Amino acid sequence: MNLGGIRKDVSIELVPEAQVGDYVIVHVGHAIGMIDPEEAERTLALFGEMSAAMAAAEPAP
Amino acid sequence: MNVRDDSKGGTVRAGYVRPLDIRNGRIDMGHGAGGRAAAQLIEEIFLAAFDNPFLRQGNDGASLAIPQGSRLVMATDAHVISPLFFPGGDIGALSVHGTVNDVAMMGATPLWLSASFILEEGFPLADLKRIVQSMAAAAREAGVAVVTGDTKVVEQGKGDGVFISTTGVGVVPHGIDVSGANARPGDVILLSGTVGDHGVAVLSQRESLEFETTIVSDTAALNGLVADMLAVCPAIRTLRDPTRGGVATTLNEIARQSGVGMLLDEAAIPVKPEVDAACELLGLDPLYVANEGKLIAIVPAEHADAALAAMRAHPYGADAVRIGVVQEDAHHFVQMNTRFGGRRVVDWLSGEQLPRIC
Amino acid sequence: MKYIDEFRDGEVARKIADRLAIEARGDRQYSFMEFCGGHTHAISRYGVRELLPVNVRMIHGPGCPVCVLPIGRVDMAIKLALEHEVIVCTYGDTMRVPASDSLSLTKAKARGGDIRMVYSAADALTVARDNPERQVVFFAIGFETTTPPTALAILRAQREGLKNFSVLCCHVLTPSAITHILESPEVRQYGTVPIDGFIGPAHVSIVIGSGPYEHFAEEYRKPVVIAGFEPLDVMQAILMLVRQVNDGRAHVENEFTRAVDRDGNLAAQQKVSEVFELRPSFEWRGLGEVPYSALKIRPAFAEFDAERRFGLGYRPVADNKACECGAILRGVKQPTDCRIFGTVCTPENPVGSCMVSSEGACAAHYAYGRFKDIPVVTA
Numbered sequence: 001m002n003l004g005g006i007r008k009d010v011s012i013e014l015v016p017e018a019q020v021g022d023y024v025i026v027h028v029g030h031a032i033g034m035i036d037p038e039e040a041e042r043t044l045a046l047f048g049e050m051s052a053a054m055a056a057a058e059p060a061p
Numbered sequence: 062m063n064v065r066d067d068s069k070g071g072t073v074r075a076g077y078v079r080p081l082d083i084r085n086g087r088i089d090m091g092h093g094a095g096g097r098a099a100a101q102l103i104e105e106i107f108l109a110a111f112d113n114p115f116l117r118q119g120n121d122g123a124s125l126a127i128p129q130g131s132r133l134v135m136a137t138d139a140h141v142i143s144p145l146f147f148p149g150g151d152i153g154a155l156s157v158h159g160t161v162n163d164v165a166m167m168g169a170t171p172l173w174l175s176a177s178f179i180l181e182e183g184f185p186l187a188d189l190k191r192i193v194q195s196m197a198a199a200a201r202e203a204g205v206a207v208v209t210g211d212t213k214v215v216e217q218g219k220g221d222g223v224f225i226s227t228t229g230v231g232v233v234p235h236g237i238d239v240s241g242a243n244a245r246p247g248d249v250i251l252l253s254g255t256v257g258d259h260g261v262a263v264l265s266q267r268e269s270l271e272f273e274t275t276i277v278s279d280t281a282a283l284n285g286l287v288a289d290m291l292a293v294c295p296a297i298r299t300l301r302d303p304t305r306g307g308v309a310t311t312l313n314e315i316a317r318q319s320g321v322g323m324l325l326d327e328a329a330i331p332v333k334p335e336v337d338a339a340c341e342l343l344g345l346d347p348l349y350v351a352n353e354g355k356l357i358a359i360v361p362a363e364h365a366d367a368a369l370a371a372m373r374a375h376p377y378g379a380d381a382v383r384i385g386v387v388q389e390d391a392h393h394f395v396q397m398n399t400r401f402g403g404r405r406v407v408d409w410l411s412g413e414q415l416p417r418i419c
Numbered sequence: 420m421k422y423i424d425e426f427r428d429g430e431v432a433r434k435i436a437d438r439l440a441i442e443a444r445g446d447r448q449y450s451f452m453e454f455c456g457g458h459t460h461a462i463s464r465y466g467v468r469e470l471l472p473v474n475v476r477m478i479h480g481p482g483c484p485v486c487v488l489p490i491g492r493v494d495m496a497i498k499l500a501l502e503h504e505v506i507v508c509t510y511g512d513t514m515r516v517p518a519s520d521s522l523s524l525t526k527a528k529a530r531g532g533d534i535r536m537v538y539s540a541a542d543a544l545t546v547a548r549d550n551p552e553r554q555v556v557f558f559a560i561g562f563e564t565t566t567p568p569t570a571l572a573i574l575r576a577q578r579e580g581l582k583n584f585s586v587l588c589c590h591v592l593t594p595s596a597i598t599h600i601l602e603s604p605e606v607r608q609y610g611t612v613p614i615d616g617f618i619g620p621a622h623v624s625i626v627i628g629s630g631p632y633e634h635f636a637e638e639y640r641k642p643v644v645i646a647g648f649e650p651l652d653v654m655q656a657i658l659m660l661v662r663q664v665n666d667g668r669a670h671v672e673n674e675f676t677r678a679v680d681r682d683g684n685l686a687a688q689q690k691v692s693e694v695f696e697l698r699p700s701f702e703w704r705g706l707g708e709v710p711y712s713a714l715k716i717r718p719a720f721a722e723f724d725a726e727r728r729f730g731l732g733y734r735p736v737a738d739n740k741a742c743e744c745g746a747i748l749r750g751v752k753q754p755t756d757c758r759i760f761g762t763v764c765t766p767e768n769p770v771g772s773c774m775v776s777s778e779g780a781c782a783a784h785y786a787y788g789r790f791k792d793i794p795v796v797t798a
Contacts, residue, residue: 002565004420008272011541014687018266021424023624025678029539032566033625033684035422035551039677043647046427047655048115048434051662066727338420346464394789402429402436403466407786 001026081105086157086186093180093214106190107176107210108203110197115173115208124411125173131232132323136163139226143167144187145319148262149277150353152225153195158353160283161203162227165284166300166356168239168291174200176210176227177293181220192223205229237291243298244319248387249365251358253286253372253379254279256308260350264343272342281354286375290358294372299359309348311357313396322390323348325397325407327382345362349410422619422677424439426649427465435654436470442691443661450613451660453751454597455620456481457648457671458777461789465650475657478750481596481706481778482620485512486748486772488778489704492589493518495726496558498531499587500524503729506550507534509542509558512776524558540572547576547584554650556725558587562784564622566590566714572695573723583677588716590695593623594631595700595712596703600749601639614750616660618653619645621675628683632671640669647675647703694720703747704772744771747780754781761785 001011001024012018014029024031049055070411078101091098108116115123129135140156140240153186157174164171180189200207202348262278275294299319303311309328332340333348339346360368365383372378385397395407441447453459457512459479462468468477481487492721493516499505507524514524514536521619527535533553537543543557561567569586576584597617619632624645631644645654656674663670667669673679694717701713726733743757754760754773764770765781773781 003342006272006338006342012569013571014684014690016686020639025622025646027564027622028568029541029570030688032564032567032622033678035677037677040422041348043652043655043674044431047431047651048438048658050438051254058289325457334420341420343425376432399464401427401465401467401470402432403463403469405466406789408786408789 001031081186081413083186083190088180088182088189088214088259089188089214090183090214092181093212098127103212106186108195108213110190110193111176111200111207111210111241113206113208115206121209123173125208125230128232131234134164134167134169134231134233135228136160136167136203137228137251138163139224141224142220142239142263143221144263144266145222147191147273147278147394149259150280151192151195152223153192154199154280155201155353156225156227157203157205158280159206159399160227161199161282161355162302164229164231165287166239166302167231167233168287168297168300169233170288171203171205171229171231171232171284173208173213174227175207176207178210178212178224179220179224179226180212180214181222182214182217183380184220184222188273189223192225199282203284207312208336237295239297239300241301241315241318244315244321244359244387245298245361245375246387246389248359248364249362249383250312250323250325250385250387251360251365251369251372251382252308252330252382253283253356253358253378254354255331255333255336256303256352256355257332257340257345257347257350261336261339262346263351266381270306272339274335274339276333276339279352279354281377283354283356283377286356286372286377289375290368290371290378294360294364294368296364297360297368300356302356305351306410307347307349307351308357309346309395310410312407313393313409315357315359316390316393316395317386320393322388322393323385323395324388325385325395327400329382331380331382348407362386423522423649426647426651431651432470432654435651438473439470439654439658439661440786442658442665443475444665445474447474447614449475449615449661449664450468450478450750451475451616451618451657452478452480452483452600452614453618453646453757454593454655454728455618455623455648456483456645456776457621458482459778459783460644461486461648461650461653463783466595467650467653468788470522470654471657475661477657478614479747479783480600480617480750481703481748483773483776483778484591485516485776486511487596487705488516488560488589488702488745488772490516490518490738491702492587493524494734494736495731496524496556497522497527497532497589499725499729500527500534501530503554504533504555505554506544506546506557507532507558507588509534510538510560511536512778513558513560515769515775516772517775540568540574542710544575546693547581548579550603551583554728555586556585556587556729558589560589562589562591562593562620562623563626563691565683566691566695567626568754570690574690576723577720581619584603585723585728586716587725587731588695588714590714591701591703592712592714593620593627594635595709596706597635599703599706599712601635601641601707608609614641616642616658616666618660619643619671621646621652621678624673624675624683626684626687627682629671629673629679630681630683636669636671643719644671644672645679645793647676647678688770693717699737702733702747705748706739723770726774730768739770742744742771744773744781747773755759756761757781761789 023035372381499611696713746752
């Protein structure tokens with residue numbers, strides 16, 4: 001596992017499908033889940049945006 | 062003291078003593094008993110490394126001449142760090158740098174050190190020699206002499222390999238007054254470089270953490286940097302090196318001592334990306350992680366630029382930055398504007414964050 | 420650091436704050452409870468409170484496993500170290516929890532107890548392997564995130580035939596605690612608090628998925644938004660909750676889609692159910708007895724159960740009378756409402772568990788928010 005240049009051994013017993021290059025979330029020395037890069041991008045893009053309903057209701061700027 | 066005869070030829074003179082077996086030898090109770098074994102240890106390891114006119118006199122103390130027009134400054138530090146050797150340094154270098162820096166932070170020129178060793182029975186002589194040579198090198202680079210010392214041995218299990226205590230004496234000319242009580246509202250807070258390097262370097266060696274990193278300890282003697290700063294800005298109010306407890310603790314100490322508050326700018330505080338990552342991994346805040354080669358300077362606002370320039374011109378201050386200001390505050394809070402847009406208090410450390418890293 | 424720095428961006432924070440200012444209706448209060456130590460910490464460390472509208476209030480729920488650990492359980496661990504000469508291994512914050520007789524694990528260590536801080540359950544196994552003549556007990560605390568690693572440790576101990584390793588299991592379950600808060604018979608004693616919605620925990624949800632929260636939303640008509648543990652995640656989740664409240668909706672929404680799905684980590688859940696089973700009841704500090712809220716080791720792994728191996732009985736111990744941890748954990752009171760906050764009870768000298776862990780409501784407020792209680796004159 002590599003975080004910003006720091007390398008450490010962690011267990012992937014709980015995330016057996018993890019491959020080199022995947023991003024995982026680590027807790028007490030174990031990977032407990034993987035990060036989905038597409039969902040991450042989608043989440044970032046939605047931060048602070050109007051909800052779909054509101055955007056539809058608002059008049060165009 | 063016994064004198065060895067290194068003469069070539071067949072016969073061994075009476076009184077010949079076999080040199081210490083550095084490679085395989087270990088400290089035993091005899092080395093602390095004050096007899097021949099102790100004397101030999103001192104001569105072959107300590108005197109050989111520190112050699113100077115004071116030590117050559119062979120007395121239990123050193124007689125020192127004080128320059129006219131100066132006051133004495135004295136500081137002491139004990140070093141109980143574990144592990145003894147870490148990326149970028151060892152307990153020996155630390156014990157010299159730490160005390161040299163404490164003296165320098167008073168605005169004084171460090172001149173003389175004493176070094177006291179408590180050795181654990183069974184400690185390898187090879188490690189001791191390595192540590193002492195490291196101390197000697199550090200002392201030479203800093204321009205100080207180790208003029209007196211002491212050695213004791215404790216039974217196995219009662220020490221951590223070696224504990225070192227150093228006391229430093231320096232001189233400060235009249236008129237220079239650098240103290241933690243001098244900070245005033247409006248003063249500018251400067252930091253000489255990146256924070257958290259030493260702590261992270263040491264932790265990477267700790268069992269059960271074991272992470273790979275290129276981070277090395279920043280341990281260094283800062284008296285040269287301080288001298289350059291004082292030359293340009295004799296009105297420096299406060300100097301302090303943020304060791305155990307990190308920048309956060311040091312600033313809180315000064316705030317309390319001076320009866321002021323502070324406001325920091327998180328975005329201005331330099332942290333190496335790997336140190337950031339290591340702290341993230343370990344759940345630490347770099348503001349609380351120890352440094353051994355950095356200093357905080359509090360200077361009157363009108364002198365801040367000049368002081369900063371002097372710092373940046375020195376190798377140990379190349380990354381110096383302005384990190385905040387001193388302000389009025391009856392509660393002596395050190396506050397910080399976070400990168401995120403909020404404000405928080407940077408409080409005293411609660412409990413022990415890291416076991417014995419200085 | 421990828422997937423970390425982007426979720427701490429100050430400009431985006433500003434953007435969400437602006438949205439909140441527009442959408443939070445001025446004619447009402449919004450009170451949201453978070454029960455994830457990571458969220459408590461993020462809110463404090465990044466100063467999220469300051470970016471919220473004044474009528475949006477965050478309540479710290481029982482999200483810190485150290486904080487809900489009752490005195491009686493710590494006493495068991497101390498007893499193991501001091502009376503049974505066991506090497507007790509545990510996570511860092513557990514060491515400082517104040518227990519009976521003015522002891523804590525740290526103080527018991529100073530009295531000669533062999534108590535060691537470890538960073539993972541696997542480290543405790545290493546201690547057991549390295550000390551075959553001594554008994555080693557792993558004092559296992561934590562919510563659903565920390566439980567799978569403990570399960571793995573027990574499974575490995577069984578595979579290796581380790582004879583000197585056992586676990587003092589104090590793992591607790593999040594959903595039960597939330598239900599308990601919402602419908603406890605003691606509500607009369609502490610006072611009920613209007614909670615408009617919940618921020619679902621980050622790490623726990625990775626393991627259990629978003630499914631388990633659906634019945635809160637339905638039965639209690641309270642929206643739940645699962646959030647990641649970075650400050651932007653928390654702010655966005657608050658925005659999503661405000662929207663649900665405004666719309667009169669009560670659903671489970673997931674802000675943390677990059678790591679959480681409905682089912683969670685099935686591999687982890689399978690390991691846990693292999694090794695552990697439900698306790699009919701378990702005392703939570705500040706909440707009293709909570710049914711089906713904690714785990715114990717299954718009979719098949721009895722040899723690794725420290726309670727069985729050492730014949731330990733549980734003795735409940737009451738909290739200090741002045742301590743308001745109970746009310747604070749339920750979100751009924753704030754740290755500043757506690758008589759001894761900041762005076763007798765400080766991080767150096769914690770009286771109650773909310774002050775022990777940096778994720779505890781009192782410790783977080785003391786470290787990061789105390790300055791707001793007192794007006795400060797700036798130069």
